[in-house]
Amino acid sequence: MNSSTAVENIYLLVIVTLISVLQNAFFAQKVERECQKENKHTPSFERVSCANRNCMDAYPTFLAVMWCAGVCLSQAPAAFAGIIYLLVRQKYFIGYLGDTSQSTPGYMFGKRIIGFLLLMCILGIFNFLLCRYYGSDYKEYTETITNAASALLLLP
Amino acid sequence: MNSSTAVENIYLLVIVTLISVLQNAFFAQKVERECQKENKHTPSFERVSCANRNCMDAYPTFLAVMWCAGVCLSQAPAAFAGIIYLLVRQKYFIGYLGDTSQSTPGYMFGKRIIGFLLLMCILGIFNFLLCRYYGSDYKEYTETITNAASALLLLP
Amino acid sequence: MNSSTAVENIYLLVIVTLISVLQNAFFAQKVERECQKENKHTPSFERVSCANRNCMDAYPTFLAVMWCAGVCLSQAPAAFAGIIYLLVRQKYFIGYLGDTSQSTPGYMFGKRIIGFLLLMCILGIFNFLLCRYYGSDYKEYTETITNAASALLLLP
Numbered sequence: 001m002n003s004s005t006a007v008e009n010i011y012l013l014v015i016v017t018l019i020s021v022l023q024n025a026f027f028a029q030k031v032e033r034e035c036q037k038e039n040k041h042t043p044s045f046e047r048v049s050c051a052n053r054n055c056m057d058a059y060p061t062f063l064a065v066m067w068c069a070g071v072c073l074s075q076a077p078a079a080f081a082g083i084i085y086l087l088v089r090q091k092y093f094i095g096y097l098g099d100t101s102q103s104t105p106g107y108m109f110g111k112r113i114i115g116f117l118l119l120m121c122i123l124g125i126f127n128f129l130l131c132r133y134y135g136s137d138y139k140e141y142t143e144t145i146t147n148a149a150s151a152l153l154l155l156p
Numbered sequence: 157m158n159s160s161t162a163v164e165n166i167y168l169l170v171i172v173t174l175i176s177v178l179q180n181a182f183f184a185q186k187v188e189r190e191c192q193k194e195n196k197h198t199p200s201f202e203r204v205s206c207a208n209r210n211c212m213d214a215y216p217t218f219l220a221v222m223w224c225a226g227v228c229l230s231q232a233p234a235a236f237a238g239i240i241y242l243l244v245r246q247k248y249f250i251g252y253l254g255d256t257s258q259s260t261p262g263y264m265f266g267k268r269i270i271g272f273l274l275l276m277c278i279l280g281i282f283n284f285l286l287c288r289y290y291g292s293d294y295k296e297y298t299e300t301i302t303n304a305a306s307a308l309l310l311l312p
Numbered sequence: 313m314n315s316s317t318a319v320e321n322i323y324l325l326v327i328v329t330l331i332s333v334l335q336n337a338f339f340a341q342k343v344e345r346e347c348q349k350e351n352k353h354t355p356s357f358e359r360v361s362c363a364n365r366n367c368m369d370a371y372p373t374f375l376a377v378m379w380c381a382g383v384c385l386s387q388a389p390a391a392f393a394g395i396i397y398l399l400v401r402q403k404y405f406i407g408y409l410g411d412t413s414q415s416t417p418g419y420m421f422g423k424r425i426i427g428f429l430l431l432m433c434i435l436g437i438f439n440f441l442l443c444r445y446y447g448s449d450y451k452e453y454t455e456t457i458t459n460a461a462s463a464l465l466l467l468p
Contacts, residue, residue, distance in 0.1 A: 060372045
């Protein structure tokens, strides 16, 4: 079946996307709950709203780069990096809401993971072009290297 | 033709995406028009800007979940749910701009539809895994059930 | 190889997506740098934050319409229009940060390019439906016309 083989190559990415959607719903519910309180311009409302906006600003970029990396090279390390990104995002969101006397973390987060996924995309495209114009296919090597390198993302 | 069969499975999703892009342009034009007025910090500018931002925050999530549901399970109910979502979003946007004495609706909207699409994705992935590891394919049953269940979204 | 032929039809779109992600990172870094300054409510912070938000609001719409146009009709003019859009976005962002005595540009930008991509999607879907129900395939004509028309985007 054609449709089934299409799902074969992306099902891990779909699972990570589903988890990210659940996390978005969790963030949105936090904002919703702060919205319904009486006085809106409290610091806690501003914090949760700002944390949610920063996460949502980065969300399309993350989705685009994860799917490109998964489709162009291989899905397992891309989905693994996606899971790590979601954990970092959860930590960022919780850290943003923290004690109001603390300073908030910056605007960006998960730079290393986005960089890793970008590198995966570039490798995949490069390999495809090599394969097309020179006939040499290094896909297996790059996949092995990427699988090994994705473990480096676990370093704090 | 390979490209034509690829379009076969997604053309309804593409049509819904096009309609959503037109709707985005409509929202953006409303913001643009308020932007060009003289004094920017009127309540009406804040309302239209906030309504647009809430809609845009939820947009990537909606696109991701609709496409995943359409690709993993079947496109017709996913596109139908997408159309209903766009109607709900239109109503939310108009309701947000309403009388300034009214209270605004909350941050989230269309929760039921996003939930339905999420469920479709989970069913599709689950069916794919069952099919892969046990060889039993319930795709036809799930498609029939999903088609019937999508009519429930019409309930107010 | 199945996966390789899948990449064949989208690799230009992936390259444009990668460039757009790099541009997003550039915008985010500008915001990050303004964030870390001492007093946050300066006009320059508001400008860079607003410019970034306007760009990010339009980003999922752009990605969705570029990918639909590339998949439904042909990837070369879609990727070309994407590159032009990124140049327009760069100019918009830089123009937004300009002299604080100048007025800022409006909320929308790149309307002509988004319109062109939308038209490509509609042509692609229309051609697919014609091909399916009447058996007449005008894809080559539409591709030639689109390739020629994409040069019009270079007009200022």
